[in-house]
Every structure is written in structure tokens, then in C-alpha cells.
Amino acid sequence: MSAVLDLAPATEEGIATALRNAAAPLAVEGNGTKRGMLRPVQASRTLSTRNLTGITLYRPQEMVLSARAGTTLPEIEAALAEKNQILVPEPPDLRALMGVPDAPPPTIGGLVAANLSGPRRITGFALRDAVLGIRFVNGAGEVLRSGGRVHKNVTGLDLCKLLAGSHGTLGVITEVTLKLGPAAGRTATLAVPVEDEAAGIATLSAGLTSPYGITGAAMLPAGSAAAGLSGPVALLRLEDVEASVEYRMGRLRAALPGGRVLEGEASRDLWRAVREAEPLSPGEAEAVWRLSLRPSAAPAAVRALRGAFGARCLLDWGGGLVWAAGPATEAAHEAVAAAAGAARGTFTLFRAPDPLRAAVAVLPPEPPPLAAIAARVKAALDPSGRLNPGRMRAGA
Amino acid sequence: MIALPLPKPEVLGRRNEILAGLRALVPGDGVITEPLRLRPYETDGLSAYRQMPLAVVLPTSTEQVAAVLRFCRDNGVRVVPRGAGTSLSGGALPLADAVVVGMMRMNRILEVSFEDRLAVVEAGVTNLGITKAVEGQGFFYAPDPSSQLACMIGGNVMMNSGGAHCLKYGVTANNLLGVKIVTIDGDVLEIGGGHLDSAGYDWLGLITGSEGQIGIVTEVTVRILRAAEGQRAMLAAFRSTEVAGAAVDAIMASGVIPVALEFMDRPCIHACEAFAHAGYPLDAEAMLIIEVEGSAEEQDALLEAIRNICARFDPISMRVATSAEESTAIWKGRKGAFGAVGRISPDYLCMDGTIPTGELPHVLRRIGEMSEEYGLGVANVFHAGDGNLHPLIMFDANDPESFRKAEAFGADILKLCVEVGGCLTGEHGVGVEKRDLMTVQFTAPELAQQRRVKSAFDPDWLLNPAKVFPLEGNQALTVAAE
Numbered sequence: 001m002s003a004v005l006d007l008a009p010a011t012e013e014g015i016a017t018a019l020r021n022a023a024a025p026l027a028v029e030g031n032g033t034k035r036g037m038l039r040p041v042q043a044s045r046t047l048s049t050r051n052l053t054g055i056t057l058y059r060p061q062e063m064v065l066s067a068r069a070g071t072t073l074p075e076i077e078a079a080l081a082e083k084n085q086i087l088v089p090e091p092p093d094l095r096a097l098m099g100v101p102d103a104p105p106p107t108i109g110g111l112v113a114a115n116l117s118g119p120r121r122i123t124g125f126a127l128r129d130a131v132l133g134i135r136f137v138n139g140a141g142e143v144l145r146s147g148g149r150v151h152k153n154v155t156g157l158d159l160c161k162l163l164a165g166s167h168g169t170l171g172v173i174t175e176v177t178l179k180l181g182p183a184a185g186r187t188a189t190l191a192v193p194v195e196d197e198a199a200g201i202a203t204l205s206a207g208l209t210s211p212y213g214i215t216g217a218a219m220l221p222a223g224s225a226a227a228g229l230s231g232p233v234a235l236l237r238l239e240d241v242e243a244s245v246e247y248r249m250g251r252l253r254a255a256l257p258g259g260r261v262l263e264g265e266a267s268r269d270l271w272r273a274v275r276e277a278e279p280l281s282p283g284e285a286e287a288v289w290r291l292s293l294r295p296s297a298a299p300a301a302v303r304a305l306r307g308a309f310g311a312r313c314l315l316d317w318g319g320g321l322v323w324a325a326g327p328a329t330e331a332a333h334e335a336v337a338a339a340a341g342a343a344r345g346t347f348t349l350f351r352a353p354d355p356l357r358a359a360v361a362v363l364p365p366e367p368p369p370l371a372a373i374a375a376r377v378k379a380a381l382d383p384s385g386r387l388n389p390g391r392m393r394a395g396a
Numbered sequence: 397m398i399a400l401p402l403p404k405p406e407v408l409g410r411r412n413e414i415l416a417g418l419r420a421l422v423p424g425d426g427v428i429t430e431p432l433r434l435r436p437y438e439t440d441g442l443s444a445y446r447q448m449p450l451a452v453v454l455p456t457s458t459e460q461v462a463a464v465l466r467f468c469r470d471n472g473v474r475v476v477p478r479g480a481g482t483s484l485s486g487g488a489l490p491l492a493d494a495v496v497v498g499m500m501r502m503n504r505i506l507e508v509s510f511e512d513r514l515a516v517v518e519a520g521v522t523n524l525g526i527t528k529a530v531e532g533q534g535f536f537y538a539p540d541p542s543s544q545l546a547c548m549i550g551g552n553v554m555m556n557s558g559g560a561h562c563l564k565y566g567v568t569a570n571n572l573l574g575v576k577i578v579t580i581d582g583d584v585l586e587i588g589g590g591h592l593d594s595a596g597y598d599w600l601g602l603i604t605g606s607e608g609q610i611g612i613v614t615e616v617t618v619r620i621l622r623a624a625e626g627q628r629a630m631l632a633a634f635r636s637t638e639v640a641g642a643a644v645d646a647i648m649a650s651g652v653i654p655v656a657l658e659f660m661d662r663p664c665i666h667a668c669e670a671f672a673h674a675g676y677p678l679d680a681e682a683m684l685i686i687e688v689e690g691s692a693e694e695q696d697a698l699l700e701a702i703r704n705i706c707a708r709f710d711p712i713s714m715r716v717a718t719s720a721e722e723s724t725a726i727w728k729g730r731k732g733a734f735g736a737v738g739r740i741s742p743d744y745l746c747m748d749g750t751i752p753t754g755e756l757p758h759v760l761r762r763i764g765e766m767s768e769e770y771g772l773g774v775a776n777v778f779h780a781g782d783g784n785l786h787p788l789i790m791f792d793a794n795d796p797e798s799f800r801k802a803e804a805f806g807a808d809i810l811k812l813c814v815e816v817g818g819c820l821t822g823e824h825g826v827g828v829e830k831r832d833l834m835t836v837q838f839t840a841p842e843l844a845q846q847r848r849v850k851s852a853f854d855p856d857w858l859l860n861p862a863k864v865f866p867l868e869g870n871q872a873l874t875v876a877a878e
Contacts, residue, residue, distance in 0.1 A: 061645045062753050084651060115593065126593055128601060129570045142841045150750040151782035152822035154556045154605045155837055157846045161601025182651035205511050211625045243697045244690060294512045294590040320592055348595045363595040369583035374597060376852035
């Protein structure tokens with residue numbers, strides 16, 4: 001649903017004023033690159049943070065950066081590259097996947113609000129884990145903070161994590177403070193051709209249970225390709241100081257024979273493609289789902305999705321993240337929900353034409369006691385229900 | 397001293413009835429009511445505060461926890477969850493009208509999966525117990541609080557515990573996949589599971605570090621990691637805390653992230669050396685312990701790089717371990733730091749503020765000045781890489797004036813941490829200890845927002861009610877007039 005009126009204040013106070021004055025619900029977004037994600041928002045006005053821009057603090061030695069919510073991912077990554085630093089969770093730019101390749105790039109506020117992380121998630125850090133502090137405006141128009149700018153902080157309830165992944169339904173994020181990491185001196189990838197998903201997951205598992213500090217473990221299944229590689233192939237990434245990568249790659253190759261090594265730019269291209277789920281390249285009318293499950297459950301889930309609707313898949317996080325693309329039908333969606341349920345995992349309808357995403361539960365339903373708590377938490381932060389109604393669940 | 401809410405007379409008056417109700421839910425010897433057996437539960441790691449509870453319940457299953465909480469809600473009885481009772485912030489301090497729910501009998505390891513790199517354990521399994529269960533295959537559970545031999549994973553979740561090795565591997569929150577949690581209504585919620593990043597609100601993130609305000613965790617799914625091939629430590633001693641602080645910055649900026657980077661000041665070095673005979677340099681004002689991991693060759697390369705960085709800061713001495721035994725010797729003093737300070741002072745308060753690392757020299761100088769103003773000794777030992785300070789304030793608990801001064805000194809340190817851009821607590825939690833300082837870090841609307849989120853889970857404020865949030869202005873709790 002496209003919003004008719006658009007508010008895009010350039011200050012946090014402007015956001016707060018807009019919320020205090022709002023007579024009707026608002027669709028909250030940054031640059032709107034993920035507008036097609038989850039359910040269509042039931043609001044006729046948009047409140048955007050896109051004009052709330054700029055890096056407000058960058059202390060490379062403390063490995064911390066603060067940026068206003070509308071600051072774009074490329075802008076932040078460019079500033080970090082100058083000091084040889086990175087966002088460890090490597091949040092993805094999913095414009096192509098979402099069918100809006102020409103939109104302005106994703107904002108850091110939008111990425112945090114969706115808690116989107118890339119391949120390095122398996123090292124232990126989701127984007128929400130990198131959020132040290134947050135400034136936000138709740139539904140009542142109050143400007144609030146949680147966390148701070150230091151690396152260890154357990155003071156009070158962690159509203160940073162509650163806000164991260166809440167898709168703008170609990171508050172409008174106005175500024176985030178992020179923990180950074182050092183850029184690796186060298187990156188290299190071992191690409192091991194495999195028979196099928198089961199063999200692929202076993203290869204990834206062998207890498208992840210090795211002592212070599214794998215920072216990416218993905219698989220291109222049969223029929224998919226990226227950066228000149230064709231599936232089925234298992235991919236293991238090393239990133240560290242030069243000498244360590246040299247040594248560890250030698251050990252990995254000995255343990256997993258038959259692979260080839262991609263270095264530097266080739267390795268980076270490959271992982272950018274994985275991060276952006278590029279091999280899926282969904283058609284306009286297609287749907288994309290994201291399933292998170294135990295890696296050992298992935299082969300059965302992929303088989304089920306292929307059997308049900310001929311899903312095209314991409315596996316990341318050692319097999320724990322399954323991207324699937326296919327027809328935007330309720331039957332396909334039900335097959336995804338069933339596969340995630342059988343694996344005791346979770347799913348998200350990541351993109352689909354409006355009719356499907358308005359009709360189905362885009363996330364697994366919560367059991368009634370948790371749904372009741374969720375409604376009370378929503379009311380605690382957004383008492384009048386002004387923020388992104390219907391974005392995550394119908395009627396919520 | 398910190399005020400506790402007035403006990404509810406209607407609960408104290410119905411004591412026998414309530415105890416009988418609990419005994420019906422937790423059979424056998426799982427309900428403790430005799431004063432002598434209640435005594436061990438009157439305090440935790442913050443032993444300056446003591447309060448006998450109404451009763452202690454030791455459930456053996458999630459179902460029993462659910463039944464107990466439902467019963468407590470129906471009877472308006474307050475609940476204080478407890479793991480091993482190692483909290484340094486008084487997180488498990490009882491209330492006179494509260495039932496303490498102790499989790500130590502729920503200590504089974506339910507599942508270990510190496511292929512999925514996870515372990516499912518009950519809340520009463522110790523932190524080290526998880527590593528013990530998986531180390532045979534070369535795995536470990538990463539967060540390593542000093543109390544890891546005793547502290548329980550349920551408590552770790554509730555306090556979002558850290559440890560010396562969090563610099564590389566993150567704190568508890570970064571190593572959790574799921575929990576089973578019981579609400580005050582007795583509902584059992586399964587949050588997360590064996591997978592990363594559940595869709596929907598991040599309940600797991602909100603629960604972690606919630607200090608018993610939201611529910612009682614009965615099961616935990618943690619990530620287990622394959623250990624590196626080996627690790628080795630070095631120490632470097634410097635002429636001033638400023639120079640040592642600059643060396644820390646240089647190491648962190650170099651892109652080589654050590655697994656651990658610990659800082660000790662002169663009083664701490666002396667206390668630890670007297671205790672552990674680790675060969676610490678007694679002429680240094682500050683000392684760093686730096687640990688790296690990897691193969692023997694990688695350790696050599698990393699230690700060489702760090703040595704070269706430290707060499708730029710005119711160190712008094714440097715010592716690189718050449719064996720695992722030498723590493724253990726270097727760590728021995730640090731690991732025994734709290735005990736070592738305990739030998740030179742009858743009592744100490746362990747502070748836990750975090751500061752931006754760039755503020756280190758300034759903050760240490762101010763702490764030194766305050767030490768003179770208050771006339772109380774202080775030893776500093778902390779996780780330098782992440783700015784998490786642990787000043788140990790020495791005092792004499794038999795002297796009320798000394799204790800009062802120690803608390804005031806501690807409060808001043810924490811206010812300083814907030815003033816320079818840091819926070820009240822990096823890993824120990826707010827508990828009762830820092831509860832009344834929350835207004836230093838948060839505005840009234842921010843605290844009100846946090847309280848409303850707590851109320852969404854616990855509308856009647858029965859769960860660990862005297863902790864985390866200042867009592868003032870809290871409608872749900874009546875405070876004694878002092």
C-alpha cells in the first residue's frame with residue numbers, strides 16, 4: 001500500500017513532534033527499501049527517517065560509531081573502510097532481492113529495525129549484537145535512549161534488542177551506536193564441490209567444528225551460481241591476519257580435499273552475492289522466504305520445499321539460514337511454514353506481491369500467552385497504536 | 397543502606413497456609429522453611445545485605461516452577477529467583493515476604509549437538525559444567541565469569557554475564573540460542589530454540605540481562621564453540637596507567653584482537669603477587685595480561701606483533717609465555733585477584749562500571765583522588781579491551797562508617813563512569829546495589845518506559861520487585877519510611 005502523505009523530518013525532535021501530533025497511524029521507514037517485506041502497513045501516511053543523516057561519533061580506537069538513523073549503509077561502510085574497520089555482522093543491501101535496485105540504499109536505522117545480518121552472523125554476532133546503544137522515539141512521542149556507547153553494558157532492560165527486529169512497530173529509531181571490528185588483512189574462500197545438500201552441510205559443519213575460525217559457511221545448491229561458481233558447492237571463508245589465513249587454509253584444504261581457493265576480490269564478490277542472496281534473483285511475481293533452523297535440519301527442509309513448489313534455495317550460516325524463492329501462492333507459503341515447523345525453526349515471508357503478504361501469517365504465530373504479552377509490550381511502547389500497524393501481524 | 401519494600405502483612409499473616417500450598421506443589425524436601433536451613437539463602441555475593449525470605453523452594457522441573465509461580469501470583473506472593481547465589485549486585489537478595497525459587501536441582505544436561513554446535517541444559521547447570529560436558533570433543537562455552545565454577549547458566553542469562561574472554565567471543569547474550577521461561581502466570585514459553593535469530597520480536601534479547609524481572613528461566617540453549625588449537629599469554633608492565641592505557645588503545649587499533657586483554661594497577665599487582673607469586677613486576681604502575689590463540693606458529697606471530705606494539709610505550713618489562721604452564725602462571729595472579737585483595741583487606745566492594753577506553757587515564761586518576769578523599773584503598777583490575785572496570789574498594793564491614801564510606805565511594809565511581817560516557821554496570825547487573833543510581837544514567841521517561849515493559853510481563857510486580865528500578869514513584873511497591 002503506497003502512502004499518500006510523507007513526513008521526513010530532519011531532526012529527532014521533528015520525529016517526536018510528528019508522533020505527538022499524529023492523529024492516525026504512520027508507516028515508519030528509512031529509505032523504504034524493505035517496504036515489500038512482511039505485511040503491507042495499514043497507514044495512509046509515512047514517517048521517514050531518511051533526512052536524519054550523518055555519523056555523529058566515530059572513535060576507531062574504541063571501535064565504536066554512532067550514526068543518525070537515516071545514514072546509509074554505503075556511507076557508513078566507506079567511513080569505516082578508511083580506518084580499516086568493518087561492521088562485523090555485515091548487514092546486507094537487499095535492494096535487488098526486494099525488486100527495488102534503483103532505490104536509495106538501505107539506512108542503518110532500517111537495517112537495525114529489521115535486525116538483518118549477513119554471512120558473518122555465524123561467528124556469533126547478529127546486527128542486534130553489534131548495537132551498543134539506541135535513541136528512539138516511542139509511539140507517545142517521547143525521545144528515549146537504551147544502552148550507550150560502551151562495549152559492555154547490562155544497565156536496565158535491554159530495549160536495544162527489543163527495538164532491533166521490531167520493524168518500526170515499537171519505536172522510531174533515530175540514532176544507533178554500533179560496535180565495530182577490524183577489517184581482516186586477508187580473506188580467502190575454500191569452495192568444495194559436493195553431491196547434494198546433505199554433503200554440503202556436512203562439509204560446512206566440518207569447517208565450523210574445526211579450530212580455524214570460519215567467518216562464512218554457505219552453500220550454493222544445484223542450479224544456482226554466484227561469482228563464477230556453480231552449485232552444488234560448499235563455501236568456507238577465512239578472514240584474519242595474513243599468516244593465519246595462509247596456515248588455516250592449508251589445514252582446511254588438507255581436511256576437505258577437492259576444493260579450490262578464491263582469494264581477495266573474487267572471495268569478496270562471492271560473499272557479497274551470498275550476503276545479498278543474489279543467486280535467488282526472484283521474478284516480479286515470485287515470493288522469497290527466509291527460514292532459520294538447525295543446520296542439521298536444512299537438507300530435509302530443502303527437499304520438502306523443492307518437492308512442494310520447486311523452490312530455488314541458497315544456504316548460509318552453515319545451513320542454518322535457508323533462503324527460498326518460488327511462486328507467490330498460499331500453498332507454497334504453507335509448505336514453508338510446515339518445513340520450518342518440522343525443523344522446529346522459524347520463517348519470514350521476506351517478499352511477495354501484496355495480495356499474498358496481506359493474506360497469510362508472514363511470521364510464525366506466537367502461542368496465546370506470548371501473543372498477550374506482545375500486545376501489552378506493544379501498548380507499553382506505542383499506546384495509541386500509531387507505529388506501523390499490521391506490519392508484522394494482522395491486527396497488531 | 398538501600399531500602400527494601402515493606403513486606404505485605406497479608407502474606408506474612410498467611411505464612412502457614414502459603415507454606416502448605418507450596419509443599420503440595422513441590423513434594424519431598426523441596427520447600428525449606430526452618431530458619432537454620434533458610435540461613436544460607438539470606439544473602440548472595442553482595443554479602444553486606446541480608447534478609448531472610450518467607451521460604452525457599454527448590455523445584456526439580458519446569459512444571460513445578462510453573463505451578464509455584466501460578467500459586468504465588470494467585471496469592472500475591474513475591475518471588476526472588478536464585479541460581480548459585482553468586483550475584484555481586486544483590487540480584488538474589490530475598491525479601492521478608494518473598495519465596496526464593498532456587499534452581500540448583502534443575503541441573504541436567506539435556507542435549508549436546510556438535511553438528512548443530514549447541515547444548516540444551518537446565519538452568520541450574522553451572523557455567524563451567526557446560527564446558528566440561530563438551531571439552532572432550534574440543535568444544536567450550538565461551539562466556540567465563542570469574543565465578544564460573546559455581547555460577548549457573550540460568551543466572552548468567554538473567555544477568556547477561558561476561559568474563560575475561562568476552563573481548564573475542566562476546567557476552568552471554570551473544571552465545572544464546574533459546575530459553576524456556578516461566579511467566580508469573582505459570583505459562584511456559586519456548587523462546588528461540590536451536591536456530592539463530594527468531595522471526596518476530598527479540599524476546600530472547602529482552603530476557604537476557606533482565607535480572608529476574610520477566611520470568612524464571614528453566615532451560616537454556618547455548619552455542620558451543622570449537623576451541624582454538626591453543627592459547628598463550630604475555631604480560632607487559634608500564635611506568636604509568638596513562639602509558640598502559642595508550643598501549644591498550646594501540647593494540648586494539650592494530651586490528652589484532654586478543655582473546656583477552658586485562659589491566660591491573662599497582663595495588664592490585666602487589667596484592668596478587670603476594671598471593672600467587674606469579675612473578676609480577678612490583679616496580680610497575682600498571683600491567684597488562686594479553687592472551688592470543690591459534691596454532692603455535694600463529695601464537696608466535698600474534699605475540700610478536702603485540703610485543704612490538706608494547707615496545708613503543710617504553711615498558712619496564714615484558715614476558716611472553718613460552719609454554720602453557722607459563723601462561724597459567726601469568727593468569728594465576730589475575731584469576732585470584734579478588735581473593736588476593738580479600739587477604740589485604742577484611743572486606744571489599746567490587747564495582748563494575750564501563751567507560752570508553754579513551755577515558756581510562758582520566759578515570760583512573762580520579763579514582764585515585766577519591767581513594768585519598770575517602771581514606772579507603774582501592775585496587776583496579778579490569779577488562780581493558782572493553783573498558784569494563786572492576787575497582788575493588790577496601791573497607792571494614794565491622795565498622796558501619798567504613799561501609800557507608802565505601803558505598804559512597806563506589807557510587808561516586810559509577811557516577812564518574814556515566815559522566816564520561818559509560819554506564820553503571822558492564823556485567824554484574826544492577827540488582828539492589830546500583831538500583832538507586834539508575835536515575836544517574838536514565839531520565840525519568842526512560843525509567844518509566846522500562847518499568848512499563850516489565851509490567852507487561854509482571855503487572856503486579858511480584859518478580860524480584862526490589863531490584864533494578866528505584867522504588868520511588870513505583871505504585872506497585874510500598875516503601876518503608878526511614
